Structure formats: structure tokens, C-alpha cells
Amino acid sequence: MKHLIVLLLLGALSGALAHTEVTVLAPLAGAAVAAPAAVSLRFSEPVNLRFSMFRVMKLPAGQTPEAAAKAALALKAGAPQLLTLGTVPRGMAAQLRLPVKPRLAPGAYLIAWSVLSDDGHPVVGHQVFQVR
Template sequence: MNIRPALALLAALSLPLAAAHTAVTDMQPAANSVVAAPASVTLHFSESVNLRYSIFKVYPLPVGQSGQRAAAELTRRVITLRGDEAARADRYRPRSGYSQGVTVPLKGGLKPGRYAVMWRLMSADGHPVTGQSVFTVR
């Protein structure tokens, strides 16, 4: 009996699992929502993430810029920036351990406008996953 075809099929079926990366499955405030100034942003993930090597930030979007494209550009510029606490809208402090969710506390008195929530997660497979979302404070 030749088991090579069975092994090839098993390997092919396991590729999507091996290629899957951590994703944000839920976030509050939700993407593109309009809300009263929240006290925090909460993110939930499809699997546990290594918090020690993950980054979470919330920035106000510059006046005149809105939407996902502006948030993506801002994320590229600032996600790994250090010493940017004064420019940010959050008070998040790095943690250690693993978790399937994180709460990012926000500074009090957020002004009306659009805010970019950005993250860089360290997946269980060791690959970083970067993303962003936007919400509006009325």
C-alpha cells in the first residue's frame, strides 16, 4: 500500500491552518462607529497573542483626514514609534503574558473627531500582524 498520496493530501489540508494568522474578531467601539467619548477600546483576537511583543495605540486622525486609508498611513508612520505618548489618545502600557483580548484605556476628555485604533500583534506562529480601524467621537 502506497501512503504517499494520503500524506500529500494531509499536508495540503493543513496548509490553511499553518498559514492562518491572528485576526481581530471584535472591537469596541466598532469600526466606523460614531460614539460618545469612550473610556477605552477593547479588542478580541482569534487566538492568544503575546502581549510582550504586541503594540496597541490610539491616535487622533489629523483634521481633514478620515477613513481607513488615512489610518493605514498613520499606522505605518507611528506603530513602532517610541516616546509618542503625548500625541496619542490612549494610556496603554505594555504588558507581558498571553491573552485573547486587550483593553486599551483612553485619555479623558477626547475631543470630537476621528480616531485611529492601531495594533501590531505577535501571532502564536511568530509572525507580526498589523492592522487599524477608525471610530468617530461625536
């Protein structure tokens, strides 16, 4: 019985410690698509958009996606390399649609994000897609 209680407590604790993750991202990682009008992200739980960053940019030639994501997140909003249009809304949201500049040229593009999860922990990630 003791073991069952410990297992139940550990299961509940691990769920409470789980961080937010991206559950759906469009375009999909590695997908080759026509130039999208927007990129979309859906999270496993609402994130605080006020303390989050989202970046879409062309993947620089010769740069790894990891290095490009780090550089993208260091850019200020409105930097010329960034391809998103408008501003990110404030508040809490579990999904987000980011319009991008029209007629993206063929090539590799990076989506990078840094969000503040509901438990206060930052969650950083990135994904690459291709425009054909």
C-alpha cells in the same frame, strides 16, 4: 482516494498557516460613539503582548488612515499624540482592554496594532472610529 488525502492535508496546512486576526474591536470601524473610556481588541488566538504594540490617537487632518497607522506604530510609548493610559500587560492574551484619556474631543480616531502571532509572524492592522 489520493485526491481526498491531498485535500485533507491542504486543509490542515492552511489552518496551521493562518495568522492571528482581530475578531472583535470596540468601538467598531466607522462607528460614531460617545467618548469611550477604553478600546478593546479580541484576537482569534492569544498574542504575545511583550512583542506587540497598540496605539490610539486622533486621526491627523488630511492624513490617510494607512499613513497615520504607520506613523502611530513608529511612535514611542508615552508620546504626547497617544491617547492610551497606563502600560500594556506582558504575557499572552487573546483579548485586551486599553484605557484611553478621558473626554476625547469629537473627531476621527485611529486604533493601530502590531502583534506577534503564535506562529511568530507579525500582524499589523488599524481601524478608525468617530467620537461625536
